[in-house]
Amino acid sequence: MTDLASTHVAQRRDSVLRRPFFWVIGVAVIVFALAPWIGNDVELRESFMLATIYVILASNLNVMIGYAGYINFGSIVFFGLGGYICVYLMAVPQWPLAAAAPAAGVIVSALALPFGLGILRLRGAYFALATIGVNEAVQAFVTNFKPWGGASGMYLSTALFKPLGGPMQALWTIYFLLVAIMGLSLYLSWGIKISKFGLGLLAIGQNEDAASVMGVPTPLYKAMAYCATAFLPAMAGGLYFFKGAFIQPSDAFDLTFSTEAIAIVMLGGQGTIAGPAIGAFFYEQLRGWLLTSETFSNFQLVAAGALLLVIVLFLPGGLMGWLYQRWPRLSRWIE
Amino acid sequence: MSAILELEGVSRNFGGLKAIDNLSFVVNEREILGLIGPNGAGKSTLFNLINGVFPPDRGRIRFRGVDITGEPPYRIAKHGLARAHQIVQPLEQMTVLENCTVGACFGRESLSRARASEVAREAAVFVGLEDRLEVAAAHLNIAGKKRLELARSLAAQASLLLLDEVLAGLNPTEVDYMIGVIRRIRERGIAILMIEHLMQAIMSLSDRVVVLNSGQKLAEGAPAEVANNPLVIEAYLGDPELAKEFRGEAR
Numbered sequence: 102m103t104d105l106a107s108t109h110v111a112q113r114r115d116s117v118l119r120r121p122f123f124w125v126i127g128v129a130v131i132v133f134a135l136a137p138w139i140g141n142d143v144e145l146r147e148s149f150m151l152a153t154i155y156v157i158l159a160s161n162l163n164v165m166i167g168y169a170g171y172i173n174f175g176s177i178v179f180f181g182l183g184g185y186i187c188v189y190l191m192a193v194p195q196w197p198l199a200a201a202a203p204a205a206g207v208i209v210s211a212l213a214l215p216f217g218l219g220i221l222r223l224r225g226a227y228f229a230l231a232t233i234g235v236n237e238a239v240q241a242f243v244t245n246f247k248p249w250g251g252a253s254g255m256y257l258s259t260a261l262f263k264p265l266g267g268p269m270q271a272l273w274t275i276y277f278l279l280v281a282i283m284g285l286s287l288y289l290s291w292g293i294k295i296s297k298f299g300l301g302l303l304a305i306g307q308n309e310d311a312a313s314v315m316g317v318p319t320p321l322y323k324a325m326a327y328c329a330t331a332f333l334p335a336m337a338g339g340l341y342f343f344k345g346a347f348i349q350p351s352d353a354f355d356l357t358f359s360t361e362a363i364a365i366v367m368l369g370g371q372g373t374i375a376g377p378a379i380g381a382f383f384y385e386q387l388r389g390w391l392l393t394s395e396t397f398s399n400f401q402l403v404a405a406g407a408l409l410l411v412i413v414l415f416l417p418g419g420l421m422g423w424l425y426q427r428w429p430r431l432s433r434w435i436e
Numbered sequence: 437m438s439a440i441l442e443l444e445g446v447s448r449n450f451g452g453l454k455a456i457d458n459l460s461f462v463v464n465e466r467e468i469l470g471l472i473g474p475n476g477a478g479k480s481t482l483f484n485l486i487n488g489v490f491p492p493d494r495g496r497i498r499f500r501g502v503d504i505t506g507e508p509p510y511r512i513a514k515h516g517l518a519r520a521h522q523i524v525q526p527l528e529q530m531t532v533l534e535n536c537t538v539g540a541c542f543g544r545e546s547l548s549r550a551r552a553s554e555v556a557r558e559a560a561v562f563v564g565l566e567d568r569l570e571v572a573a574a575h576l577n578i579a580g581k582k583r584l585e586l587a588r589s590l591a592a593q594a595s596l597l598l599l600d601e602v603l604a605g606l607n608p609t610e611v612d613y614m615i616g617v618i619r620r621i622r623e624r625g626i627a628i629l630m631i632e633h634l635m636q637a638i639m640s641l642s643d644r645v646v647v648l649n650s651g652q653k654l655a656e657g658a659p660a661e662v663a664n665n666p667l668v669i670e671a672y673l674g675d676p677e678l679a680k681e682f683r684g685e686a687r
Contacts, residue, residue, distance in 0.1 A: 297541050297549050304538045307527035314487060314525075315588060316513030316542030 122291065122374070122436045129378075130284035134277055146276055148389055150344075153279040155381035157337045158358065159365040160286040160374070161330035164293055166363065167371030169326050170306030171221065172229045174359055175236030176334065181353030182239060183209045183335025184342035188255050189248070191343065197264060202278075202339040209335035210328050217327030218320060224309070233356065240354035254349030261346075275344045279337060283378075286333045291374045291436065293329070302326055303372075357402065361388075364409045370421030375435045379420060440465050440596050440627045441486070441517075446495030447651075448485055455481045456492070457651040463596065468618070468628045470642030470659070472635075474671060478651040479631045480522060483598050486629075487519050488512040500595070516544035518589030522600035522631070524581040526573035533569040535584055536560050536591040543592025552591075559591035560584075563617050579610045586617060597621065599630040603637055615641060635681050639663065647671070 117123055133153070137146035158176065165173045183205040190201035220231040244252045265271035293299040301322045304312035313319045342348040361384065369380025384405075391397040391404055416423050425432055439462040448456040455478045463469045471479055485492050491506035498504065499515050518539070527535050536556030540547050547555060560569055563583040568576065573584060582602050589597050599618070603611050615637055622628060632638040638645065639659045647654040647668050655665045662668055 295549075297552075300534075300538055300541055300549060303530065303534075304527050304542075307529055308525050310489075310509075311521070311525035311527065312538065313509045314489075314513060314519055314521075315539050316510050316592065317538065318510045318542075 117295070121434045125435060126284065126287045126291065126374075130280060130287070133283070134280040137276070138273070143272075146272070148385065150276050150279060151389075152382050152385040153276075153283040154337055154341060155362070155365060155385050156283045156378045157279070157286045158334055158362040159369070159377035159381045160283075160290045161334050162362045163366050163371060163374075163377045164290050164302070164326050164330045166366050167373070167377075168294065168299060168302040168306055169323055170309075171224075171323065172363065173232045173327075174229045174363070175232035175234070175356070176330075176362060177354060177356060177359040178232075178236040178239050179209050179213065179331040179334040180338035180341070180358065181236075181243075181350075181355075182212070183338035184348050184353050185243060185249055185255075185338075186335070187339025188257060188342050188348045191261055192255055192257055193248075198261075198340075198343060202336045202343075205339040206332040206336040210332040213331035214324055214328040217324035221320065221323040221327060236354055236356065236359070240350050243353070244350045250349075252350060254347060254352075257343065257346040259346060261343075272344065275340050278340055282333050282337050282340070287374060287378060289329070289333065290377075293326075294374065294436070298322065298325070306372075360402075361405055364405045364412075366419075367409060367412050368419055370419030370423075373419075373421040373436060376419050376421035438465055439463065440500055441629065442496075442498040443486075444496045444498070446482075446485060446492045446497060448481060448490070448492050454651050456485060458495070459648075459651070459653055460495075461646050461653060461656060463627055463629050465627055466622065466625050467643045468622055468630065468641050470638040470645040471629060471631045471648060472633075472638055472645060473648035473654070476650075477648040479648055480600060481651075482648070483519065483600055483631065486512075487517060487598060510542070513543060513592065513594075514546075516593070516595040517598070518543065518592040518594035518596070519598040520582075520585035520589050520600060520602050522604065524578070524585055526576070526581055526584055528574035529572055531570050531572055532560055532565050532576070532584055532587070533557060535573050536587050539588035539591035540593070543594060545593055555593065556587075556591045559587045562590060562620070563587045564613065578605050579607075582606065582614070583617070586614075586621075590621065594626065596627045596629065599628060599632075601631055601633065603632055603634050611637065 133149060137149055158180065162173060162176045165171045186208050187201045187205040190196040190204055191198065216235060220228060220235065223231050243249055249255060259268065262268045262271040265274045293302070301312065301317040304315065304317050305319055305322060309319055342353070365380040365384045366377045368384060369378065370376030387404070388401055391401045397404065412419060441463040444460050446456055446459045447454070473479055484490055486497060488507050488509040488511070496503055496505050499517055502515060504512050504515060527538065533553065533556055536559050537549065537553045540552035540555040541549060557569065560566060563586050565580065565583055565587060568580065573581065576584060586602060603614055606614060611634065618628065618641060642659055644657060645659050645662045646656045647662055649671045654671055655662050655668050
């Protein structure tokens, strides 16, 4: 996986707009948005909608795992908490979606900063365990928090779909918003990677002590990464649970989702931008196939586990690592 | 000559062990100060105290007149103090140029990435890594990695370098090359505090030498003075060959 975690210095001085990858992301996002819409294919939309969620979770997680080298097992807490805040703001103070979803993102990010400063003092397995702990603690809190419906959760009135043009139109709107958040996630992780902040995170990922001696403000940078990658998943959680008009603790803080996101990051190639996105897309397709096949329907996670094992053993650089090895010039186009 | 680094009564214990015991000395501007002493004398511990890996229990450390005692390493780096490690610490999957870019980006002057990569290139060329700019640091040999440690601290545009055994593990040709590089660094006006076991090198490079034994300062002075100091010879008597070499070089 040589050079995977690296960016290309020669290109650095070019403006962002002149770099092919900027346009590759844009075109991919537009294709993603239009593909189900053109044929009004609702089934494809549902499949793609889940894929956008996976891409959003994996891309943001990648900044922690692939850049900073910190395995966040509980990244789903951003998604779940974002969902709760958004649903609550819409159900009780009756905020419109346009205000509730961004508010969820802001609140979750703001909470992530102090949490990050705390738990990111831990390293390796201890950090991974702490992130699971945070997720479990938040889930336990929400389960006992009466204003949010406790263990039975919260429902949204379907009347809330009306401002979006009724349930049919609302689902399309939610889909387009999720595609937009997916695009923002990709631009965010790319933007971080080519920035000075990203260089600092990559240095932390390679050797945290050396990075600190070279002047990288490690505690702050790690917490900033944790905080920045909470925002978009929290918004996505808001949209996702708004779409279902229902949220309960066991769905919102499901560690399965977190684990899948880690598998996706590894599958696609940690540290690359395209890797987690492509990995997420294929993982969603595979998952759909496994769930609907008679023989495998209960083995979806077994497959994810086996996949992870194979990747770690044979393809440590993931899909992108393998592609770069075969075609080194690809890295100019797909980063 | 004014002092760039001042240590005042610095102490650090590990459990019952006094690793550094009430140590005071100064490094002057543009000077090469050699730090020698038997194994376990506390040399690397002292470097860890100076660049903030851990704080001293007692005493003050001042860098260019500013008290930096107890500051974390990343803040101390910003003041313009850089370090090359004894056990090399490359950012393995990053290229030579990127390694140096990190040094330049986060060093004394907070440079933009574009500007930092120019400074990084100069630093890498300065230590003779110009043909390996795009090579991943993991793929360098030990001499290359030692040079990279130097290049990174140069890229940081530091005014004081802490060099921890940068000559260890090199063959004679490589040692000569490195000595040349260190001399050229000094010609740029950068002060150097260096730990070295290679007596020949330390005696010819240093303006002054501080001898450390069991965490205390045993002697301080010009290389020739120190080498003839009976206390120093005694400290090295555990290794008579080294003591002989020591006096031989100073003559």
